Amino acid sequence: MESTPHQEFQPPGQRSQPPGQYDIPPPPAVPPQAVRGIDLRVSKRLLWVGAAAYPLQNITRVYTFTLTPRRKEATLLFLRRTALILSVAFGLTIVAGLTALADSSTAGGILTIVWLGAIAALVFCVVELFSVLTAPAHYVLAVETSGPSIAMVTSADPRHLDQLVAPIVQAIENPEAEFHVRVEQLLVNPSNYYFGDNVNMYGGSGNVGMGKA
Missing domain, CATH: 1.10.287 (Helix Hairpins)
Structure with a gap:
């Protein structure tokens, strides 16, 4: 069985593409303020958030919002x-x-x-x-799946998260898309914040099956 050669992820305009090929924007550069970094990457139809893997076909929504305390x-x-x-x-x-x-x-x-x-x-x-x-609000990138789980990450630069939405969404449609960036873990107590109806939050404490009161 022949293996498919790995294709580097390049910005639009820097490679030739066959007709109908998706023009994927590159992920934004990581801001220098990032700490407690974890990997956010797409590879082989999986979205990896640190050590947690989410099949791209199971992702239903990708968005950013401000996580506010209760x-x-x-x-x-x-x-x-x-x-x-x-x-x-x-x-x-x-x-x-x-x-x-x-x-x-x-x-x-x-x-x-x-x-x-x-x-x-x-x-x-x-x-x-x-x-x-005294808990601060956090601007986060959330990835919802067809199940009850949500992956959440944050960044010192809100624009960095906004710019990540497009590459993730287009990777869902493009089987060949791959990219790798660094973001920050979300280290909060889920019981102190609004999350929605049901979530499993990656990177927090006490983070299984939070329900909205």
């Missing part, structure tokens, strides 16, 4: 949790007050445990709230 939801959740914690604490305080009529020493121990637990729970809620309120 600040409103985090604030409402904090208020609900605070109300619940204080309600339980005051309720147990009333119970401890009734118990004090029979045994004051026991009531004092119950009150100490109740309010130490309440303070610890409130501190946890405050930390979670500020982790969302």
Whole structure:
């Protein structure tokens, strides 16, 4: 069986093409600010995002958008949790007050445990709230598949991501297209951000099967 020679990916106008051949734009140069880099490449009908492979025929959409934190939801959740914690604490305080009529020493121990637990729970809620309120927005390139997964990467230069959309989309239509660039991993907590209905995000923490609340 004869092997097909590898064809270098070249910009339009720098190679001769047979009639009907797709004119694929080259991927943009990687900006110098990129850190935590991973490979984004198309090879043999696969889109590789780091070590994750996505068949090009399964890709349904490629787009860029701003990933924003769930600040409103985090604030409402904090208020609900605070109300619940204080309600339980005051309720147990009333119970401890009734118990004090029979045994004051026991009531004092119950009150100490109740309010130490309440303070610890409130501190946890405050930390979670500020982790969302202080989370930055990220401009990302998203690749949706026909399944429930989405691959996401980011870059210090938003234009770099915008320019990557066309080469990926045209690679879906052109079986011979190949390219290789470097981008940045998306290192965020998915529970702090809006992602859509269902995603499996590559490059984050706790990143399996996030559902939109």
